[in-house]
Amino acid sequence: MNFNVLITGVGGQGNLFASNVLATYFMNKGYHVLAVDTIGAAQRGGSVVSHMRVSDSEIYSPLIPVGKTDILVGFETLEMLRNFRMLAADGMYLLNDYKEPTVLCNMELDVYPSDKNIKEALKNSGKKGYSIKATERARQIGSSLMTNVVMVGALCQLSSLLNSDEVRQVVAAKAPPKARELNLKAFDAGGSLMLEAMRQPVRK
Amino acid sequence: MNKEYLMGNEAIGRGAVESGVKVVAGYPGTPATEILEYVSQYPEVHAEWSINEKVALEVTTGASLCHTRAMAVMKHNGTNVVLDFLMHINFTGVRGGLVLISADDPGAFSSQNEEDSRIITYLDAHLPVFDPWCPQEAKDMVKAAFELSEKTELCFVVRPVMRVCHARSPVSVEEITTVSREPSFEDDRHRFVMSAVAEPEAGGVLRPVLRHKWLNQKQPILLQIMEESPFNHIEEGEGNIGLVACGTGYAYVKEAEKIMGKKFPILKLGTLPLPKDKVIKFANKMKKLVVYEDSEAVVERLIKELLYDKNIRIEIVGRSGFLPTEGELSTSVVLRSMAALYPELEKLIPATKVLEVETPVRVRTQCVGCQYRGLLHALKLVIRKTHGIVSGDIGCYDAGSFPPLELQSTIFCMGSSIPIATGIAYSGNKQPVFAIIGDSTFFHNGVLGLLNAIHSQLDMVVIVCDNRTTAMTGFQPHPGSDIDAKGQPAVAIDAGKLALAAGATSAQVVNPYNIPEVLKALNKAVKEKGVSVVVASCPCYLQGRRTGDIGFTPRKVSLDAELCNGCKVCIDYFGCPAIHFSNKKATIDQTTCVECGMCADVCKRGAVK
Numbered sequence: 116m117n118f119n120v121l122i123t124g125v126g127g128q129g130n131l132f133a134s135n136v137l138a139t140y141f142m143n144k145g146y147h148v149l150a151v152d153t154i155g156a157a158q159r160g161g162s163v164v165s166h167m168r169v170s171d172s173e174i175y176s177p178l179i180p181v182g183k184t185d186i187l188v189g190f191e192t193l194e195m196l197r198n199f200r201m202l203a204a205d206g207m208y209l210l211n212d213y214k215e216p217t218v219l220c221n222m223e224l225d226v227y228p229s230d231k232n233i234k235e236a237l238k239n240s241g242k243k244g245y246s247i248k249a250t251e252r253a254r255q256i257g258s259s260l261m262t263n264v265v266m267v268g269a270l271c272q273l274s275s276l277l278n279s280d281e282v283r284q285v286v287a288a289k290a291p292p293k294a295r296e297l298n299l300k301a302f303d304a305g306g307s308l309m310l311e312a313m314r315q316p317v318r319k
Numbered sequence: 320m321n322k323e324y325l326m327g328n329e330a331i332g333r334g335a336v337e338s339g340v341k342v343v344a345g346y347p348g349t350p351a352t353e354i355l356e357y358v359s360q361y362p363e364v365h366a367e368w369s370i371n372e373k374v375a376l377e378v379t380t381g382a383s384l385c386h387t388r389a390m391a392v393m394k395h396n397g398t399n400v401v402l403d404f405l406m407h408i409n410f411t412g413v414r415g416g417l418v419l420i421s422a423d424d425p426g427a428f429s430s431q432n433e434e435d436s437r438i439i440t441y442l443d444a445h446l447p448v449f450d451p452w453c454p455q456e457a458k459d460m461v462k463a464a465f466e467l468s469e470k471t472e473l474c475f476v477v478r479p480v481m482r483v484c485h486a487r488s489p490v491s492v493e494e495i496t497t498v499s500r501e502p503s504f505e506d507d508r509h510r511f512v513m514s515a516v517a518e519p520e521a522g523g524v525l526r527p528v529l530r531h532k533w534l535n536q537k538q539p540i541l542l543q544i545m546e547e548s549p550f551n552h553i554e555e556g557e558g559n560i561g562l563v564a565c566g567t568g569y570a571y572v573k574e575a576e577k578i579m580g581k582k583f584p585i586l587k588l589g590t591l592p593l594p595k596d597k598v599i600k601f602a603n604k605m606k607k608l609v610v611y612e613d614s615e616a617v618v619e620r621l622i623k624e625l626l627y628d629k630n631i632r633i634e635i636v637g638r639s640g641f642l643p644t645e646g647e648l649s650t651s652v653v654l655r656s657m658a659a660l661y662p663e664l665e666k667l668i669p670a671t672k673v674l675e676v677e678t679p680v681r682v683r684t685q686c687v688g689c690q691y692r693g694l695l696h697a698l699k700l701v702i703r704k705t706h707g708i709v710s711g712d713i714g715c716y717d718a719g720s721f722p723p724l725e726l727q728s729t730i731f732c733m734g735s736s737i738p739i740a741t742g743i744a745y746s747g748n749k750q751p752v753f754a755i756i757g758d759s760t761f762f763h764n765g766v767l768g769l770l771n772a773i774h775s776q777l778d779m780v781v782i783v784c785d786n787r788t789t790a791m792t793g794f795q796p797h798p799g800s801d802i803d804a805k806g807q808p809a810v811a812i813d814a815g816k817l818a819l820a821a822g823a824t825s826a827q828v829v830n831p832y833n834i835p836e837v838l839k840a841l842n843k844a845v846k847e848k849g850v851s852v853v854v855a856s857c858p859c860y861l862q863g864r865r866t867g868d869i870g871f872t873p874r875k876v877s878l879d880a881e882l883c884n885g886c887k888v889c890i891d892y893f894g895c896p897a898i899h900f901s902n903k904k905a906t907i908d909q910t911t912c913v914e915c916g917m918c919a920d921v922c923k924r925g926a927v928k
Contacts, residue, residue, distance in 0.1 A: 125681070135487075138324060138487065139324070142324060142489060147488075148324070148487075148488060148489065149486060149487070149488045150486070150487045150488070151482060151485050151486045151487065152485060153428055153485075160681075160683065160684055160686060160687070160896050161681060161683045162681045174574075175452075175453075175569070175570040175571070175573035175574045175577070176482075176570045176571055176573075176574040176649075176650050177482055177485075177486035177487075177488075177570070178482065178649060178650065180574060180578060180649075180650035180651060180654070180669065181649075181650075181651050181669065181671055182668075182669025182670055182671040183578070183669055193678055193679070193681070194681075196674055196676055196678045197678040199672065199673070199674045200671040200672060200673050200674075201671075202671075202672060203669065204669070204670055215896070215911075216899050216900075216901075217679055217680070217681045217682065218681075218682050218684050218721070218722060218723060218894055218896070219679060219680070219682060219722060220679055221890050221894070221898070221899060221900045222722060222723050222887075222890055222891060222894075222900075223900070224722070225679035225680075226677070226679065227679065228676045228677060228678070232676050233676060235675075235676075236674045236675045236676035237674070239675055240672050240674055240675075241672070242672065250910070254910065259910045
């Protein structure tokens, strides 16, 4: 078994927490786990990519090789599009329909891709995937900071390798006690959003 | 044996603690920062964020001279700062095990430059270097380094790259062996007084030459150690093209094997000096060698030299041209190189899909709520009026050099801002000069530039961005902070008072959130003679909000679309990421806004309320 998840987003969206939850879940099951994050230069607002790799045999590179990502997770739209070439031939994407404009887009020196262009490009890629409004849902629950947990909840419904109840327990254990209830609420909301999205015709 | 899910940096720290390290000193810098943070949790370890890396290595050497195990931690830029001292302890040697962690950042993900610190530490200083391929090996190497440092009396270097420092994986955790060793100091001036003095016992040979000889005599001993080292090995495989996999190169070569379903002949290397016999044994069976290393052709050239001497004539390629000559290694680099060597393997490279959509780049900027956005906005207005030149330095505020503000005209390395401004002033150029430098950088290496400038009686404005912490690397204290690396109270040095004591014309302290106050101070400073210092003093917002120690009274703001005329001052002269612009109007994203309210001072139309 080999399972590679690439989580893309912007600084402050909580990539690391999501990656750590998945890593802990698979380690508890006795798998090899190797992960790495691009962190450092920016505290907030820069592109952040987390590689999370699982296997039943030894993993050597912490970086997922190009074209070997099983699930590409986008906490932010542009950041997912930027890393699309990382997807495997039969890989899937899970997008949070949320856009954080870049400095250059605000200055009107760049153009943030339009919904129409994004939809078309994703369709033409031939890849299977889903788009959910995780940040919007997180905000309704109480905090946009819960976007990452909503996305983890959704991911559990998407991948047969993830047992939603067991991942939920990991989230409960890793969340700060104060925010435990909110985290679990976000996790469950993510699951519902995903089930809802899966009932829609698959975007292919 | 227990396993813990550790980051490479934590594994390195754990290795040191298990080795009984007592003194660890360093200066924060990605990718090495978490090493010292990890060891500082242990009460038995004296952990220090030193003023700079040279001081860190000197402090740890002092401990080593008392037979105490010690470790200095830094990134490659810090190793540059250390070079002078390094070129002396290589001659003197050490007593208690001394390990230097010099972390490299191939690909420059979080650095101002890209370099390979094996060149300084091994080729220049001739110190032994370990180059780990994964967190577990990094830990094992640190433990071996302490043992071998005492055995050889040499400082050992471990050079992890970012992907090792930041990788997370289960790592074996062993018991912490408390090396019960009483510190003691014995004089040995022939060793530890480095001076150009004649040594009577050596027939008048000068001491530096004698010590140089001592270092050279260590090389055959090191060679023998590396020959037997568990960090180098040979793996059999098909074909006669040998893959020499150094450090992380091993991770990517093994990954490529997995993807291609092949078994290549591999020489896995993790040490300098090279295990010469192993290299020769491997090379003898091959027609060609490909050397994978981050990031310069160090091992490639050493193998060329070795095989030339042994009269073995085979082709050796690697980072000198066959592989990319800059950037980090990756599985893709290995796969492409294998396809170039064996065209039939091309089809095994995973197919990729590029989206038919443009993806604009995301340029780094100040955080939402950062106090320096107010300072930089005010400076931008002053520069527009005075046509001044701004020389910059290393730290968060460097984002002021990127669009939209594009303030700093130069950024080099730690502490360069003030000397560069000094040179611009000396040139006779008539524009006023401003140097902008962060507090941690100011103490690290900037203060000497300031003293130099004050002494030279030039006119300039020096802005010290004082947020009481090293924010860029995640809030490590520095000599201007009132706590130390272990969270204990410390003496905070006041940059402004220091400047005044040295003879600066003035040292105005301003709150960077207060844009009118900053403007007033800068306008006064630029008119003064001599070196005028402006200290923009306020705790880092990200850190301060945890304790409620922030420099503004929160104020909920929104944008009145009727009043906004789309002038974009808030975008082009301020650039807060919480302000979005579309359809010729600015809007405030309430999700990311932290209510600092500075944009209300920036908007001249009164549209921000």
